[in-house]
Amino acid sequence: MYPTDRPRRLRTDGVRPLVSESSLSASDLVAPVFVDATTDELVPIESMPGHERVPADEAVARVEEVRATGVEAVILFGIPETKDAEGSRAYAADGVVQRAIRRITADTDAYVIGDVCLCEYTDHGHCGVIEGSAEADPTLTVENDATLELLEKTAVSQADAGADMVAPSSMTDGQVAAIRGALDDAGHGDVAIMSYAAKYESAFYGPFRDAADGAPAFGDRRHYQMDPANGREALREGRIDAEEGADVLLVKPALPYLDVVAAFRREFDRPIAAYNVSGEYAMLHAAAGKGWLDLEATAYESLLSIKRAGADLIVTYFAEDLADRL
Numbered sequence: 001m002y003p004t005d006r007p008r009r010l011r012t013d014g015v016r017p018l019v020s021e022s023s024l025s026a027s028d029l030v031a032p033v034f035v036d037a038t039t040d041e042l043v044p045i046e047s048m049p050g051h052e053r054v055p056a057d058e059a060v061a062r063v064e065e066v067r068a069t070g071v072e073a074v075i076l077f078g079i080p081e082t083k084d085a086e087g088s089r090a091y092a093a094d095g096v097v098q099r100a101i102r103r104i105t106a107d108t109d110a111y112v113i114g115d116v117c118l119c120e121y122t123d124h125g126h127c128g129v130i131e132g133s134a135e136a137d138p139t140l141t142v143e144n145d146a147t148l149e150l151l152e153k154t155a156v157s158q159a160d161a162g163a164d165m166v167a168p169s170s171m172t173d174g175q176v177a178a179i180r181g182a183l184d185d186a187g188h189g190d191v192a193i194m195s196y197a198a199k200y201e202s203a204f205y206g207p208f209r210d211a212a213d214g215a216p217a218f219g220d221r222r223h224y225q226m227d228p229a230n231g232r233e234a235l236r237e238g239r240i241d242a243e244e245g246a247d248v249l250l251v252k253p254a255l256p257y258l259d260v261v262a263a264f265r266r267e268f269d270r271p272i273a274a275y276n277v278s279g280e281y282a283m284l285h286a287a288a289g290k291g292w293l294d295l296e297a298t299a300y301e302s303l304l305s306i307k308r309a310g311a312d313l314i315v316t317y318f319a320e321d322l323a324d325r326l
Contacts, residue, residue, distance in 0.1 A: 037055075042054060048278055084121075116158065141224065144172055144173050176246045271312040281318060
């Protein structure tokens with residue numbers, strides 16, 4: 001009465017790599033970079049050990065550090081010198097991200113992605129235009145259609161600066177179609193769009209909001225980011241973005257939404273991305289700091305699980321840390 005099917009035969013060291021179903025390489029990873037117009041020196045991000053805000057003048061050096069590890073792609077987030085109600089520094093030709101893109105594309109061969117959103121640039125911290133006063137009406141939310149024009153301008157300004165790809169992340173209905181049309185009209189038909197197709201209103205974003213100084217001044221983002229309870233709705237969002245011309249579809253966060261990553265992989269015939277967000281990064285660092293987990297091993301396993309679920313590329317704060325192992 002012995003088993004006739006013995007999977008352990010394929011778990012020996014010699015054959016294990018040959019039958020491995022998923023693989024992870026440095027070329028799968030995108031490293032976030034925070035460019036800060038308010039400082040002339042590196043500013044450590046307390047809740048994200050190993051990461052810093054970088055002055056625009058040092059953006060090239062920072063990207064070269066990333067590329068030296070084998071990671072070729074970066075996504076840029078900006079901390080502007082001033083903020084206003086419409087986030088005008090997001091689309092200014094001399095904005096901090098636009099300046100950084102020009103320098104990086106002129107001096108390196110990195111693939112440069114620009115995050116297209118307004119939350120880091122608005123004085124209220126929301127991802128678009130707010131009509132009215134929060135003091136008078138605390139239930140205010142972002143005006144969808146009024147925001148589209150500003151997203152168009154932001155995407156075009158980044159493309160003008162030399163971005164290879166733009167990544168609209170505000171969960172504004174119609175954002176991909178609006179940006180695709182604006183890019184094409186401006187002569188940037190070769191600039192790709194990676195849409196944050198399923199971006200959830202998640203509790204895992206806390207450290208990022210510290211890093212990018214983008215927390216809402218009032219309320220929250222549940223009226224435009226997705227409900228964590230919903231999975232089928234994510235497919236609807238992905239389908240809309242695909243039909244509007246998105247080249248890559250992104251799920252954010254990654255680990256709590258691996259079911260959504262897997263569903264996207266089954267449903268869509270284009271590259272799928274996942275964002276291994278700041279909270280996921282900070283949790284592993286905190287546990288490792290207590291001696292409860294091996295940081296490198298758990299980080300690798302986390303990213304491998306995202307690939308196994310179906311992601312083609314992963315935006316992650318672990319990119320540089322794991323690149324040498326990969």
